[in-house]
Amino acid sequence: METNRRGGLSRRAVLLGSVQTAAGLAAAAAFPGLAWAAEEPPIGTWPAGSAGDSVFIGISVPRTGTYAVQGEDELKGYMLAVDHLNSGDPLMKAISPNIKKGVLGKTVKFGVADSEAKPNTAVQEQSRFISENKAVLITGATSSAVAVALNKFAQREKVLYVTGISGSNDTTGKDCVRYGFRQCFYGQTAAAAIAPVLVKAIGKNKKVAYLTPDYTYGHTVQKSMEDYLKPAGWTTVTNQVAPLGAPDYSPYLLNIANSGADVLLNVNWGHDAVLSTQQAKQFGILAKQKLVFPYQIPFIAKEVGPDVTAGVLAATDFWWTLQDKFPVAKMFVTAFEKKYGYKPEWTAESAYMSFAMWADAVERAGTFYPPAVIKAFEAGAKIQGMVGEEWMRGADHQMVHPVVIVRGKAPSDMKSPDDYWEVMEIVPGEGVMQAPDAFGCKLGDYT
Amino acid sequence: MISWANFVSQLFNGLASGALLALISSGLTIIYGTLGVLNLAHGAMFMLGGYAGYVAYHATGSFVIAVVAGALFMVAFGALVERVIIRSFYDRPPEDQILVTFGIGIVIVELVRLGFGSLTMSVPPPSWAAGVTPMGFLIYPTYRIVVLAIAAAALGVLYIVLYRTRLGMIVRAGIEDSGMVGMLGINVYRVFMLVFGIGAMAAGFAGIVNAPVVSLTPDIGDGILVQTFVVVVIGGVGSFPGAILGGLIAGEILSLTSMVDPAYSEVMLFVVMTLVLLLRPQGLLGLKGRA
Numbered sequence: 189m190e191t192n193r194r195g196g197l198s199r200r201a202v203l204l205g206s207v208q209t210a211a212g213l214a215a216a217a218a219f220p221g222l223a224w225a226a227e228e229p230p231i232g233t234w235p236a237g238s239a240g241d242s243v244f245i246g247i248s249v250p251r252t253g254t255y256a257v258q259g260e261d262e263l264k265g266y267m268l269a270v271d272h273l274n275s276g277d278p279l280m281k282a283i284s285p286n287i288k289k290g291v292l293g294k295t296v297k298f299g300v301a302d303s304e305a306k307p308n309t310a311v312q313e314q315s316r317f318i319s320e321n322k323a324v325l326i327t328g329a330t331s332s333a334v335a336v337a338l339n340k341f342a343q344r345e346k347v348l349y350v351t352g353i354s355g356s357n358d359t360t361g362k363d364c365v366r367y368g369f370r371q372c373f374y375g376q377t378a379a380a381a382i383a384p385v386l387v388k389a390i391g392k393n394k395k396v397a398y399l400t401p402d403y404t405y406g407h408t409v410q411k412s413m414e415d416y417l418k419p420a421g422w423t424t425v426t427n428q429v430a431p432l433g434a435p436d437y438s439p440y441l442l443n444i445a446n447s448g449a450d451v452l453l454n455v456n457w458g459h460d461a462v463l464s465t466q467q468a469k470q471f472g473i474l475a476k477q478k479l480v481f482p483y484q485i486p487f488i489a490k491e492v493g494p495d496v497t498a499g500v501l502a503a504t505d506f507w508w509t510l511q512d513k514f515p516v517a518k519m520f521v522t523a524f525e526k527k528y529g530y531k532p533e534w535t536a537e538s539a540y541m542s543f544a545m546w547a548d549a550v551e552r553a554g555t556f557y558p559p560a561v562i563k564a565f566e567a568g569a570k571i572q573g574m575v576g577e578e579w580m581r582g583a584d585h586q587m588v589h590p591v592v593i594v595r596g597k598a599p600s601d602m603k604s605p606d607d608y609w610e611v612m613e614i615v616p617g618e619g620v621m622q623a624p625d626a627f628g629c630k631l632g633d634y635t
Numbered sequence: 636m637i638s639w640a641n642f643v644s645q646l647f648n649g650l651a652s653g654a655l656l657a658l659i660s661s662g663l664t665i666i667y668g669t670l671g672v673l674n675l676a677h678g679a680m681f682m683l684g685g686y687a688g689y690v691a692y693h694a695t696g697s698f699v700i701a702v703v704a705g706a707l708f709m710v711a712f713g714a715l716v717e718r719v720i721i722r723s724f725y726d727r728p729p730e731d732q733i734l735v736t737f738g739i740g741i742v743i744v745e746l747v748r749l750g751f752g753s754l755t756m757s758v759p760p761p762s763w764a765a766g767v768t769p770m771g772f773l774i775y776p777t778y779r780i781v782v783l784a785i786a787a788a789a790l791g792v793l794y795i796v797l798y799r800t801r802l803g804m805i806v807r808a809g810i811e812d813s814g815m816v817g818m819l820g821i822n823v824y825r826v827f828m829l830v831f832g833i834g835a836m837a838a839g840f841a842g843i844v845n846a847p848v849v850s851l852t853p854d855i856g857d858g859i860l861v862q863t864f865v866v867v868v869i870g871g872v873g874s875f876p877g878a879i880l881g882g883l884i885a886g887e888i889l890s891l892t893s894m895v896d897p898a899y900s901e902v903m904l905f906v907v908m909t910l911v912l913l914l915r916p917q918g919l920l921g922l923k924g925r926a
Contacts, residue, residue, distance in 0.1 A: 251753075252744075252748070252753075252853070252854060253854050253857070254854065256748075256753040256852070256853075256854065257753045257754055257755075260753065402898055428893070428897045429896075429897050429898040430897060430898075431901050433854075433857065433858050434858065434901075435849065435855065435858035435859050435862065436652055436848070436849065436889075438648050438651075438652060438779070438890070439645060439648060439649075439652075439889055439890040439892075439893035439894075439897070439900060440893055440897050442641065442644045442645055442648055442890070442893075443641060443645075443893060443894060443897065445644075445774065446638065446640055446641040446644060459755060459852050459854070462755045462850065463755075463849060463850060466757070466850055467848070467849075470767075470776040470778070470779070470848070471767070471774070471775075471776055472767040472774050472776075487754065490754070491754060491755040491850075492755075493757075
């Protein structure tokens with residue numbers, strides 16, 4: 189477990205106290221109805237969790253299993269964000285001028301646990317962080333099955349949850365909750381953004397084979413892609429649903445090889461995506477069918493090799509070369525690479541932004557009182573994301589921000605060893621989102 | 636998607652993946668049959684074999700040397716694990732044996748993760764086996780056909796060792812009554828050490844040979860371990876021919892079910908296992924009262 193500590197000098201405590209009072213007064217001006225939240229009855233870990241000079245965040249990411257590589261990147265994004273919150277880094281201020289040193293002047297500490305991408309494990313670990321550490325915020329997913337479970341857990345425990353990585357429509361759709369917030373893109377926005385690009389690049393009336401992981405993420409992304417490709421005459425010839433962590437894809441791939449498809453849409457993620465893509469190549473499928481990743485898999489190009497991802501279209505949240513266009517992205521990529529020695533993927537970017545958006549909401553609320561923070565989120569204030577402005581949609585707790593369409597570069601076009609993808613388009617967020625209630629979202633109670 | 640072409644493709648694929656499962660399972664079943672220890676580190680040994688082959692391949696550039704070096708490493712590793720850890724557990728209750736092998740598995744996985752990270756590592760197939768082979772209306776990766784041949788040959792060698800040599804005779808006698816074998820003046824522990832080494836090698840060898848097919852991460856053993864147990868239960872715990880039959884059946888179930896509904900192929904594996912447990916609890920080729 190990693191923690192960041194700060195000495196508890198009494199003079200400092202007094203100073204901090206005065207900062208908090210000032211922040212409280214500022215919040216009183218912004219949210220008159222919430223200013224005296226201290227008089228509210230205790231809820232979740234409030235007020236115990238924020239009574240001292242630090243607050244605790246419980247992080248559960250997969251560090252083993254199919255999503256281990258992505259989970260580690262996500263964790264690094266979180267850790268960099270905590271560093272930056274505690275040091276008052278200019279990057280945090282560039283994202284939102286509301287963010288100060290510390291969150292409401294308090295040091296942010298955190299604990300890390302390995303969720304193994306399993307809902308049960310994640311819930312157990314987070315309940316430990318809540319009971320033992322009085323966590324004011326829990327986070328981490330990298331599997332929508334975990335995200336949905338932690339959504340419900342957060343609502344029950346009345347502790348805020350920022351999702352981390354989750355691509356299912358259900359996370360802010362039918363399984364949305366008042367206490368859960370998602371920063372990253374998802375099946376619907378990915379499909380709406382990439383479908384027109386696919387039709388333009390590959391043509392109309394194509395036959396599609398899907399490789400789909402058998403849980404909420406896979407099913408909703410597959411369904412969204414189908415819905416958005418249908419008007420252009422794209423038909424599904426087969427949908428090969430495989431369990432998470434399948435040791436071999438040969439039966440599924442044989443069915444795809446014999447399906448007569450023109451396009452292979454690989455919805456798998458993590459190592460599943462790596463393995464199924466490599467094996468699709470072994471079966472000679474990639475020579476005949478055009479490969480597409482509707483929901484970008486971090487590190488896939490590095491793992492399968494750029495010769496396989498060359499020309500492959502994918503929808504994503506972020507790619508590091510966007511730093512040439514967006515100063516905030518440049519600050520992030522520079523800081524991340526300095527600390528960890530490699531270019532961040534979108535898992536780290538979304539993790540970093542998740543903490544930034546939480547800190548911004550808490551600062552605006554002027555309190556850690558969860559209902560007040562939720563209302564601050566729901567006010568939809570804009571912050572500066574890595575790819576332009578973004579804001580929380582109050583009705584379903586989904587961040588509105590652009591989807592990035594990338595295309596794999598051929599090895600000969602790569603200017604540096606990490607230069608795997610070329611940014612094709614940046615599709616604005618509002619246009620690709622469904623109506624907030626289209627996937628059956630009912631947020632639930634504040635208290 | 637049921638068509639004649641697809642049916643034949645899947646039938647062949649079931650055979651190819653089944654042969655590999657049979658090889659891994661035979662290691663598990665030999666160890667259990669002889670030592671009475673259920674080796675939950677078997678999946679980790681499959682993975683470790685793959686990494687051993689990876690290291691040897693990148694040191695020498697030769698696939699054949701990688702396979703041989705990796706296999707020898709796994710025999711030595713298995714024998715060492717038996718000598719240092721497993722031997723202290725023969726007289727302890729089965730739950731202790733299960734816990735210690737489970738623990739060994741975790742340690743192996745995490746040590747490999749420490750050394751190599753979680754990113755996928757690849758071993759290319761030898762150049763003479765790269766590409767695809769057209770087989771009538773079926774196109775199949777050449778290397779997978781090679782894997783089928785290698786797995787069949789390795790099973791053949793194991794059969795000869797077990798049924799045609801003095802060592803095999805002792806092992807089979809040990810399965811029946813290890814106390815009696817000891818009384819006849821044979822050093823049972825030395826045999827046990829060798830058997831554990833051979834069992835670990837069967838898994839590790841399969842891991843090396845399969846590395847170009849699956850690519851390596853520290854977690855690849857998990858899914859294989861589960862399937863291996865199913866194979867052993869279907870075929871009969873402790874039975875070498877049972878492991879082969881069970882492996883082929885499991886391979887065919889996974890492949891053929893995927894034609895009808897891929898989401899059910901793993902489920903069908905467990906359905907068949909349950910049926911076997913209900914109708915013939917000792918497994919298809921297991922002997923009554925042994926397991």
